[in-house]
Amino acid sequence: MTITRQIVLKSRPMGRPDETNFEFVQTSLPALNQNEVLVKTRYLSLDPYLRNMMNEEEFVGPSFQLGQVFGGLAVGEVIESTSLLFQSGDFVSGAWGWQTFANVDAEPLTKINPDLSPVSTALGVLGISGLTAYFGLTEIGKPKVGETVVISGAAGAVGMLAGQIAKLFGAKVIGIAGSAEKNAYLQNELGFDATINYRMSNAELLAELKKAAPDGVDVYFDNVGGTITDAVLQLINPGARIPISGQIAQYNQTGTEMGPRIGMLLVKNSALMQGFSFTNYSSQFPEALEKLSGWIKEGRLKYKEHIIDGFEHTPKAFSGLFSGENTGKLLVKIPD
Amino acid sequence: MTITRQIVLKSRPMGRPDETNFEFVQTSLPALNQNEVLVKTRYLSLDPYLRNMMNEEEFVGPSFQLGQVFGGLAVGEVIESTSLLFQSGDFVSGAWGWQTFANVDAEPLTKINPDLSPVSTALGVLGISGLTAYFGLTEIGKPKVGETVVISGAAGAVGMLAGQIAKLFGAKVIGIAGSAEKNAYLQNELGFDATINYRMSNAELLAELKKAAPDGVDVYFDNVGGTITDAVLQLINPGARIPISGQIAQYNQTGTEMGPRIGMLLVKNSALMQGFSFTNYSSQFPEALEKLSGWIKEGRLKYKEHIIDGFEHTPKAFSGLFSGENTGKLLVKIPD
Known part of the structure; x- marks a missing residue:
């Protein structure tokens, strides 16, 4: 049985979000259903748009409910799979949010080739x-x-x-x-x-x-x-x-x-x-990603990751986005 | 020798323009230079954008100077011509502004066919x-x-x-x-x-x-x-x-x-x-005008002209644009 640590939305911020808006919880994951994978999270993507989903009123997508696991895109390693799409050891990105392990639907996940570029880039320059x-x-x-x-x-x-x-x-x-x-x-x-x-x-x-x-x-x-x-x-x-x-x-x-x-x-x-x-441009993703990775390989496009080490620092790092504390892509790394 | 009545910009308005911003003057026109026509104005087009050209600061095009003949597009009849492009009796539209007669460069004028539609439409639905x-x-x-x-x-x-x-x-x-x-x-x-x-x-x-x-x-x-x-x-x-x-x-x-x-x-x-x-779309004018006149002929596009009779009412009518006094295209008609 896998124990996962999660960060849930505790309260809706007035103004800038801070650590008090979040709560750490711990829970055990059930067995996988069909066509699911168990992922172990490696990187969390912290992005300004998530702020808009903390309000009661819907912005682009549905808002988070109080008590719901918060967060956006993440990268992780497949630990176990009941899907034909992925097998143990694969790296994937998906929107399972701020949790150290998760059972997720296999279908919407994107497979990452770790030999082509560091897996974290799937959340930044190649994401x-x-x-x-x-x-x-x-x-x-x-x-x-x-x-x-x-x-x-x-x-x-x-x-x-x-x-x-x-x-x-x-x-x-x-x-x-x-x-x-x-x-x-x-x-x-x-x-x-x-x-x-x-x-x-x-x-x-x-x-x-x-x-x-x-x-x-x-x-x-x-x-x-x-x-x-x-x-x-x-x-x-x-x-x-x-x-x-x-x-x-x-x-x-x-x-x-x-x-x-x-x-x-x-x-x-x-x-x-x-x-x-x-x-809005999802039909053109393959072409765009080819261009971006081509420029990176040629040394014409540089990216910078601002990596915060440790799941426990996630809420604080997120709050810092809004005072410009990061330079480049803000990520939380969850140690292996 | 032709006597023309003109309306010149007398003062720049603070807020909504009114009659005091304009002055009527009368002058005699010199003989035509080469490639000019003498036009007798039939209709003046009164448009909101002219307000932006009454300010000292330039908007899209150059502003009017104090003492300069004010106004925008007009339709008139050619009385005399030293240009091969037009002859006496032709109808033309151009930007000679608020004056009853004018000597104007022939080159930028547009010829109007009065048999196709009333000449005033060159300032509105077909303009x-x-x-x-x-x-x-x-x-x-x-x-x-x-x-x-x-x-x-x-x-x-x-x-x-x-x-x-x-x-x-x-x-x-x-x-x-x-x-x-x-x-x-x-x-x-x-x-x-x-x-x-x-x-x-x-x-x-x-x-x-x-x-x-x-x-x-x-x-x-x-x-x-x-x-x-x-x-x-x-x-x-x-x-x-x-x-x-x-x-x-x-x-x-x-x-x-x-x-x-x-x-x-x-x-x-x-x-x-x-x-x-x-x-911005001047290269597509012919196609657009064909569409518009086609719809008019088919009875699928109606236009309405709000015609003020008499040159002397021009400043007051222009001021009325900004309180919504007109329904449809606001024109001043200058009696024959």
Whole structure:
């Protein structure tokens, strides 16, 4: 009999989530049903979108219920299987959430080849983060050679990939992130053309942006929203494209925040703004993953994982997402 | 020697423009240069976008200078020509603005065939209004059979055409306009499925919209902006498309108005919002005009002109645009 440790949603946060919103429980798993696998979790993916599923009101998918095991995508090893699809020793990714072991339906799982790349990449550059960056640019942003692309949340898992991919398309890339260290990494290691630390007044931010983007902004890959977005929108060029992957500045707001109306800016510039999820493009996943892994192999796309060691640190690490404590993809590693 | 009456910009409005912002002057026209025509104006097109060109700060195109002849598109008869393109008696449309006679460059003028349809339609259904409605729907809104389309400014020149075109595409169409008479016209004469009078509280407007659009909103053709848009956006469906032709509610604002931030709604619904001008699609004008005139001939597309008689009423009529005094395309007719 397998004992699993789980993290369940204990209370719904007002504002930023913290450790008190979660509870650790322990339970024993029943025997497998037909077409299930028993997985031992190796990595948990901590992503901003999970915050939206802590509210009572449904966001994109159903919300979590109080007492329900929380979390999103994970990677694990198959320990036991009653499915023809997988056998013991296989690595898989799936949405079983924050638990150390789980009995899961085999059907929706994705098999991972550990010889091709580290299994954790299935949660980042070859998973949600990479696909979000890729489709946001290829389907909406469509940067052209010489255009100026601005990325908010540039040191996050999606942002740092989006910036590099925009560079691969020949654009000039400006990243906005929250510390000098992050920005140094983006410029020196990832080849961003310029970076801005957003921790300044709105007027200063606008002035810095104007300096960094003297020809205006053609593509704004927005992961953040709020006052950073207000500033960037002031500088969009005619025909600008604005993919919105997320609005982390808004996730912890209670109620609707007010901001400057943007309709006039969109009309004036015939600009396009589009919210999206990588899941909208699932029919194109194989092609996208081939591109992403090709770039990695060629050394043209770098990824960074911010790994927290130990299941017990999961709630705290998740809370840190919303104060920008991570650089790159935030993962929890569960020791073997 | 020809005497022309002109209306020049006298002062820049704070808020809604009125008659005091304009001045009537009279001048005599010089002899024609090569490749010019002398036109006698028959119709002036009064359009909301002109308001944006009264400000010092440039909007889409250059602003008007104080003392400059104001106005936009007009239709007139060629009285004299030094161009091989036109001869006396031809009808043309062009952007010579608010003057009864004008010497104009022949090159950018468009010839009108008065036998095909009344010459005034070159300013409306077969001009800026029709093309705006057409491209907003065919290029951005893309309504599908059975989808719900909401139109703001539905009794305006663009709105009433957009609603009818959306019906031709098989959508359910809800119009929002500012009086019971306008709405009765939209439903009884133009076949809108439902209408809402926006002159009520925001909460009531939202409740009325919910009643009229129980399946949510797939396409929102926005001519207006402001609190009407706030309400409609609450009801958008996943995959919604929002063409923005204009934001008449914003044009008379001084400074940037605040409103609810919309990024989260766009992400949640993977919704697309795009500002546009019909001029973005100029390569497709011939095909669009063929479609529009075909629908008119078949009796499937009706247009309505709101004609003010007399050049001297132009400033007052223009001001009335911003309080919704017109139903359909607002034109000034200059008696023969």
